[in-house]
Amino acid sequence: MNYAFYIHLLAFSLFQALSAPAQHVTKAELLGQFDPSEHPDFVKIDAAYTTKSDIYMRREAYAAFELMYAAAAADGIHLKIISATRNFDYQKGIWERKWGRTRYMGWADFAKAKDILTYSSMPGSSRHHWGTDIDLNALSNDWFSTGEGKQIYDWLTENGPSFGFWQVYTPKDDGRLGYNEEKWHWSYLPLATSYLQTYNDSVQAVDIRRFRGAELADSLRIISDYVNGIER
Numbered sequence: 001m002n003y004a005f006y007i008h009l010l011a012f013s014l015f016q017a018l019s020a021p022a023q024h025v026t027k028a029e030l031l032g033q034f035d036p037s038e039h040p041d042f043v044k045i046d047a048a049y050t051t052k053s054d055i056y057m058r059r060e061a062y063a064a065f066e067l068m069y070a071a072a073a074a075d076g077i078h079l080k081i082i083s084a085t086r087n088f089d090y091q092k093g094i095w096e097r098k099w100g101r102t103r104y105m106g107w108a109d110f111a112k113a114k115d116i117l118t119y120s121s122m123p124g125s126s127r128h129h130w131g132t133d134i135d136l137n138a139l140s141n142d143w144f145s146t147g148e149g150k151q152i153y154d155w156l157t158e159n160g161p162s163f164g165f166w167q168v169y170t171p172k173d174d175g176r177l178g179y180n181e182e183k184w185h186w187s188y189l190p191l192a193t194s195y196l197q198t199y200n201d202s203v204q205a206v207d208i209r210r211f212r213g214a215e216l217a218d219s220l221r222i223i224s225d226y227v228n229g230i231e232r
């Protein structure tokens with residue numbers, strides 16, 4: 001921490017005080033049924049922050065990220081967004097690509113889905129639909145355990161929450177259910193906490209549909225164990 005960090009923190013507090021109430025979110029948005037490039041609450045992520053050419057975040061989460069990025073840079077930490085908002089169609093692409101892997105030949109559908117769910121969400125149940133969650137630097141817990149990766153992880157753990165960003169997929173030794181630990185996945189909780197509430201109030205297993213294996217959403221307890229399987 002340094003002087004610059006406190007300036008950013010002050011700016012962020014001011015920003016929070018002045019910003020409008022948490023942006024409204026609809027059930028369709030939480031299910032990923034929209035195009036972020038055409039949605040007024042979403043902004044394109046500047047090339048300075050990402051390796052991808054056309055990715056988006058919710059405006060408020062992005063403003064907080066920009067402040068966090070600057071504070072990190074002042075401490076010699078270089079954050080890089082490698083994934084942000086993914087809508088239903090994008091997540092369906094990820095899911096069905098994995099579903100069709102040759103190594104799953106002969107597997108029962110339930111076991112196959114369970115295995116994919118180690119790290120990947122069913123379409124309609126991903127926090128990446130919400131525009132509040134980002135993947136940073138590398139999709140590897142090992143990478144964040146040594147060297148530059150560890151420096152970045154330690155910085156995020158200490159400072160991320162000051163900017164609203166938290167690791168939600170923590171180690172599972174505390175009995176947390178759902179996805180395995182993801183040291184790269186950071187969630188902007190000032191929005192995402194209320195989005196989870198809205199999700200729980202409006203979405204049911206029958207709403208998770210239209211992709212291969214979707215009929216298993218209920219028996220796999222997707223909403224109770226995966227969507228809600230987070231550290232809060």
Ligand SMILES: [Zn+2]
Binds near residue numbers: 134135
């Ligand atoms: Zn992620």
